[in-house]
Amino acid sequence: MKRVKTKKQRTGALQRKNGLYGWFFIAPFVVGFLLIYVPVIVNAFRYSLNDITMGADGYELSWVGGAGYSYALFTHPTFLRDTLELLGKLLLQSPAIILFSLFIAVLLNQKMRGRGFFRAIFFLPVIVTTGIVLKADMSNAMLESMGSAAGIETGASTTVAGGFDISNIKFMLQQMYIPAAVVDFIVELVNNIYSIVNYSGVQIILFLSGLQSISPEIYEAADVDGASGWESFWKITVPMLSPIIFVNIIYTVIDGFTRSDNPIMALIDDVGFNKMNYNAASAMAWLYLILVVVVLAGVALICYRFTFYQERD
Amino acid sequence: MKTKKPRPSPVRLVWPAFRFILLLGLSYVILFPFMQKIVMMFMSPADLQNPTVWMVPQAPTLDNIRRVLQYGGYWPAFRNSLIISTVCATLQTFVCCMAGYGFAKFKFRGRTFFFLMAIATIIIPPQTISLALYMEFRYFDIYGLLDAAGVGSLKLVETVLPSAMLSMTATGLKNGLYIFVMRQFFKGVPRELNEAATLDGCDPIRTFFRIILPVAQPMLISIFLLSFAWQWTDTFYSGLFNRNMAVLPTILTKVTAISTEAITKGTKMSSIMQNTAVIMTVTPLFIFYLIFQKKLIQGIERSGIVGQ
Numbered sequence: 098m099k100r101v102k103t104k105k106q107r108t109g110a111l112q113r114k115n116g117l118y119g120w121f122f123i124a125p126f127v128v129g130f131l132l133i134y135v136p137v138i139v140n141a142f143r144y145s146l147n148d149i150t151m152g153a154d155g156y157e158l159s160w161v162g163g164a165g166y167s168y169a170l171f172t173h174p175t176f177l178r179d180t181l182e183l184l185g186k187l188l189l190q191s192p193a194i195i196l197f198s199l200f201i202a203v204l205l206n207q208k209m210r211g212r213g214f215f216r217a218i219f220f221l222p223v224i225v226t227t228g229i230v231l232k233a234d235m236s237n238a239m240l241e242s243m244g245s246a247a248g249i250e251t252g253a254s255t256t257v258a259g260g261f262d263i264s265n266i267k268f269m270l271q272q273m274y275i276p277a278a279v280v281d282f283i284v285e286l287v288n289n290i291y292s293i294v295n296y297s298g299v300q301i302i303l304f305l306s307g308l309q310s311i312s313p314e315i316y317e318a319a320d321v322d323g324a325s326g327w328e329s330f331w332k333i334t335v336p337m338l339s340p341i342i343f344v345n346i347i348y349t350v351i352d353g354f355t356r357s358d359n360p361i362m363a364l365i366d367d368v369g370f371n372k373m374n375y376n377a378a379s380a381m382a383w384l385y386l387i388l389v390v391v392v393l394a395g396v397a398l399i400c401y402r403f404t405f406y407q408e409r410d
Numbered sequence: 411m412k413t414k415k416p417r418p419s420p421v422r423l424v425w426p427a428f429r430f431i432l433l434l435g436l437s438y439v440i441l442f443p444f445m446q447k448i449v450m451m452f453m454s455p456a457d458l459q460n461p462t463v464w465m466v467p468q469a470p471t472l473d474n475i476r477r478v479l480q481y482g483g484y485w486p487a488f489r490n491s492l493i494i495s496t497v498c499a500t501l502q503t504f505v506c507c508m509a510g511y512g513f514a515k516f517k518f519r520g521r522t523f524f525f526l527m528a529i530a531t532i533i534i535p536p537q538t539i540s541l542a543l544y545m546e547f548r549y550f551d552i553y554g555l556l557d558a559a560g561v562g563s564l565k566l567v568e569t570v571l572p573s574a575m576l577s578m579t580a581t582g583l584k585n586g587l588y589i590f591v592m593r594q595f596f597k598g599v600p601r602e603l604n605e606a607a608t609l610d611g612c613d614p615i616r617t618f619f620r621i622i623l624p625v626a627q628p629m630l631i632s633i634f635l636l637s638f639a640w641q642w643t644d645t646f647y648s649g650l651f652n653r654n655m656a657v658l659p660t661i662l663t664k665v666t667a668i669s670t671e672a673i674t675k676g677t678k679m680s681s682i683m684q685n686t687a688v689i690m691t692v693t694p695l696f697i698f699y700l701i702f703q704k705k706l707i708q709g710i711e712r713s714g715i716v717g718q
Contacts, residue, residue, distance in 0.1 A: 118614040119516025123524060126509040126589065129579020130527055132552055138534070140542035149541075201436070204429055211430075213703060218437045220699050221444065223636065224692050227643035229659045233684045294439050299636060303591060306632040310595065340594035347529070348587055355535035362537060375541065382538035389533055406597045 145379035165380030173368075176381055179360050180388065187353040190293065193286055194349050198297035199342070202304030203334070216305070222298030231358055296352065300345045307341035308334070336405040343404045350396055354389045361385055444692075447685040451475060458678050474686040482661030482687060488694070491642055491658040494573060499638040501577040502585055503630055509580050510592025511618060515604065525593070532586035536646050544650050547572040572651040583640050583647060588633045595629045596622070635702055642695050658691040 120127075145165055147158035169176050205216050224230060270280045286293070311334065319329045335342075355362065365385070369378030446465075454471040462468075478484055513525045536543075549563040550556075557563060566572055576582035580589060603625070607617040623630070645659045656664075665683050 115516050115614070116518030119512045119518040119521065121615070122508045122512025122516065122618070123521075125505045125578060126528060126580040127524060129576070129581040130524070130531070133546065133575065133579060134531060134581050136553070137539050137542045137546050140545060141539040144541060201433075204433060207429070209426060209429065213700075215433045215437065216703060217696070217700055218440055220635075220703075221440050221696070223639055224643060224695060225440075225443070227640060229643045229645055229662055229691060230688055233662060233688045291439060294436060299587075302632050302636065306628040307595070309628045310598070337598065340598050341591070344587075344590050344594050347590070348532075351533055355533070357537070362535060366537060379538065379541075382535070386534060386538065393533065 141379060142383065144375060145383050147376065149375050161376060163380075165374075165376040165378075166384065168374075168377045169381040169384055173377070173381075176361075176364065179364060180385065183354075183359060183361055184388070184392070187350065189282065189285060190289065190296075191346070191349045191353060193289075193293055194297050194300060195342070195346055197293055198300035198345065199304055199338075201297065202301050202308055203330070205301070205305060206308045219301050220298065222295040223302065224298075225295050226298065226356065296349075296356075299352070300349060303341055303345055303348075304338065307338050311337045339404045340406060343400050346396060346400055347393065350393055351389070354385075354392075444689070447689050450682050450685045451689055453682055455679065458682070474682060475690065477683060478661065478665050478687050478690055482665040483656050484658075484661060484690065487656040487658050487661050490656055494570065494657060495638050495641040498573055498577040498582065498641045499634050501574070502580065502582055502588060502637045503634045505578060505580045506585055506588035506633065507592050507623070507626060507630060508618070509589045510594075511596050511622060513589065513593040514596035516614075525589075528580075528586045528589045530586070531581060532584055532590075536583070540646070540650060547651060567651050568654055570652070570655075573647055576647075583644060584636075588637065591633060592626070592629060595626060599625060631702060635699065638698065639695055643691065662687045662691070 143158065146160065146162060148161050150157050150159070201219060205212065205219060270283065271277070315333050315337075316329055319333055324332065353359070357363075361381075365378050365381050368381065369375050449465055449467065451474055452470040452472070453467045454469045454473065456469045457467045509528065513521060513528075544567065547566040550566045551563040566575075573582070577585075599622070603621060604614075604617060607621050608614075612620065643659055645662075648655070648657050648659055662684060665687050
């Protein structure tokens with residue numbers, strides 16, 4: 098896309114006018130961000146430096162400085178360790194989610210019988226991972242007594258559907274002289290298939306609409322030129338879809354870090370609302386946020402290099 | 411995959427079968443927990459005592475559904491949910507589409523900054539700011555301006571205003587994601603489309619409504635669906651702002667707290683009530699999806715713009 102040179106020919110006035118239109122389009126967001134979001138964030142940060150006591154009318158803050166932060170880092174027994182464990186787990190899970198959802202979206206985009214049915218089924222995970230279903234499943238005496246989804250409902254159980262024991266796969270792979278790290282990776286994925294399927298819902302929908310936005314004429318042209326399906330996947334689908342792949346990678350990482358059933362979010366909730374130590378909870382949340390931002394910045398930098406846009410600036 | 415060659419290769423023959431079995435297996439993984447909940451919907455207390463009952467209730471009953479309708483106040487909650495979700499999802503889709511377009515197609519100072527801030531709004535988990543968010547709308551004020559004007563801060567909680575304001579300004583639930591998605595989508599739309607419109611004398615605002623919105627239809631429908639689904643099942647904002655207004659997610663807690671059967675017959679019964687409420691909340695959503703899904707496919711067959 099070598100359009101950079103033509104840019105200079107444009108007059109400054111036109112560009113300024115264009116910029117104004119840009120502000121027009123993002124105006125609602127800017128207003129909301131400045132008037133609602135910024136005060137909220139500033140206050141949330143103040144809570145992390147103060148002790149909060151709720152009164153009859155409003156709340157009172159008393160300055161404690163970095164006490165909450167030092168509690169989170171040095172006093173709390175599991176905060177740091179759990180955070181690092183989660184980071185490792187997400188590094189493993191996120192690529193699997195991306196590949197899986199891309200694969201499923203490509204499948205669901207192909208012409209076949211029952212496509213509408215399957216698409217509807219793969220929408221369900223979006224619902225499963227929202228508030229109410231998780232909330233209901235957290236204390237579900239019935240599910241426990243009925244046995245979880247053929248053993249795959251919870252990550253804790255080690256059997257995959259129909260009593261297919263995971264240790265057998267592990268043993269078989271080890272017999273084939275596959276390196277232990279690879280074996281562990283595969284076993285981990287198979288073991289987590291339920292969560293991978295369920296955390297791919299949004300990504301599949303976004304990929305699907307991305308795929309449907311690609312003009313069919315390109316594929317026809319490639320077909321006329323004798324490209325195989327495999328080739329057009331790599332040479333057309335992947336580059337055309339790369340902006341959406343980028344979103345999905347970022348979203349997968351964010352979702353992994355912030356979904357409400359992840360151990361750190363649960364820990365923060367517990368410290369804040371059950372142990373009533375709101376100051377420490379918000380300090381933890383901010384520390385955690387810094388980690389998320391660092392990880393995301395790294396991921397975004399890597400992905401940006403591989404993203405193809407119709408126009409670059 | 412798109413090719414139609416006269417001689418089918420073996421891969422092409424085996425592929426559909428493989429694909430079908432794979433999708434069927436994964437559908438099972440997704441559906442099983444729902445099947446369990448649906449079965450529970452029809453279980454009677456007798457089935458709970460009976461150890462031989464697994465998946466198929468021997469004395470099926472509609473009592474659970476009746477209880478959710480009665481104690482949970484299902485229909486008023488359904489109506490409230492429908493109104494709130496439709497309004498919020500429509501506003502969010504439109505506003506986020508606008509913002510995404512602004513970020514993708516125009517150059518101005520501060521663009522990168524505000525785009526990063528839009529991403530930041532989804533990085534910060536709602537739990538982190540829940541208290542501050544509540545306080546913001548409990549004592550609503552714009553940088554002390556209302557207080558200075560002698561009006562004092564406004565109490566906006568327990569009204570629909572907080573949700574409406576957040577939706578109108580693209581700062582609601584996961585709105586940063588929608589902005590990001592729309593921006594990425596518009597980055598993929600060729601510039602020639604805009605240039606042609608400009609040559610024909612369309613100003614950017616008319617171009618947006620006449621040309622860009624129709625082209626973005628597949629993405630817009632997806633975003634509307636996500637937004638609607640999340641609003642429909644959201645417990646975070648409804649718990650924060652509208653504790654007294656009945657929406658579908660709240661009947662979940664209500665039904666276990668009020669129903670005498672749930673209290674007297676122990677945890678299993680209350681868990682059955684919960685599952686019934688979940689299924690009754692989720693089913694309308696699934697039906698909406700099926701309707702929209704058809705629209706989605708029709709919309710797509712007309713567009714297909716990226717990369718032309």
